Amino acid sequence: MNTSPVLTGRCTLVGAGPGDPELLTLKAVKAIASATVLLVDDLVNDGVLVHASPTARIVHVGKRGGCSSTPQAFIDKLMIQAVQAGEQVVRLKGGDPFIFGRGGEEVEHLRAAGIDVQVVNGITSGLAGMSSLGAPLTHRDHAHGVVFVTGHAKPGDSGTDWPQLARTAQQAKLTLVIYMGVSHLDTITQGLLQGLPAATPVAIVQHASLPTQRQALTTLGDLVGTMDREGLQSPSIIVVGDVVQGAKAWGNPQQSLQNTALLA
Structure with a gap:
């Protein structure tokens, strides 16, 4: 008999596009609006966050070349812990998650933790x-x-x-x-x-x-x-x-x- 707990949380990797908030896809807007926790990269325009719920917790996890960055292992841990706690997590990245956004690495870590993950593409x-x-x-x-x-x-x-x-x-x-x-x-x-x-x-x-x-x-x-x-x-x-x-x-x-x- 399987006694593993059923996860009620979920994680979505969302591409915020190159900067202009109007270049967001409709699917990205829906995912952002439904999130209870957003983990946001440095290159994401603040204008994108107007679509977030007023009750959502926004955590800035900087990733910018040549500057101090949040360790990737720490970001992976935050995502996994939040999903296991039942949160609706959106990992918000500049551009597209799968084009030099480390989306592939994050998907691997989430799957290894038994977490199914969705990806919403963004304009690179x-x-x-x-x-x-x-x-x-x-x-x-x-x-x-x-x-x-x-x-x-x-x-x-x-x-x-x-x-x-x-x-x-x-x-x-x-x-x-x-x-x-x-x-x-x-x-x-x-x-x-x-x-x-x-x-x-x-x-x-x-x-x-x-x-x-x-x-x-x-x-x-x-x-x-x-x-x-x-x-x-x-x-x-x-x-x-x-x-x-x-x-x-x-x-x-x-x-x-x-x-x-x-x-x-």
């Missing part, structure tokens, strides 16, 4: 950033696919083979969307230049979809210099490939650092 910043510039990530003439890749490897991991990735992108006509690449930009750029021409178009988008968004259009050969001159910082998405030529401001450098509202 790599897509939102390029869309704000009026450019696609794929194009029948210019890009047959897109690669989402992190520029920040796990400690002890050798990380991405940038020269090999560049050669593959060149041969297969792929767009590269690089997350968390600012702190290792010089190494990434030097690696990509071993397989891609220096004239390859590049877009840098900081704070994608927010009123504070800034962006620059440049080439791979001048990527590091552009970042330095314009003072663009993390969190920024770096998009490499011919699709960048589809940006509204391509060919007009004076417009390339205007914010989203001016480009719309």
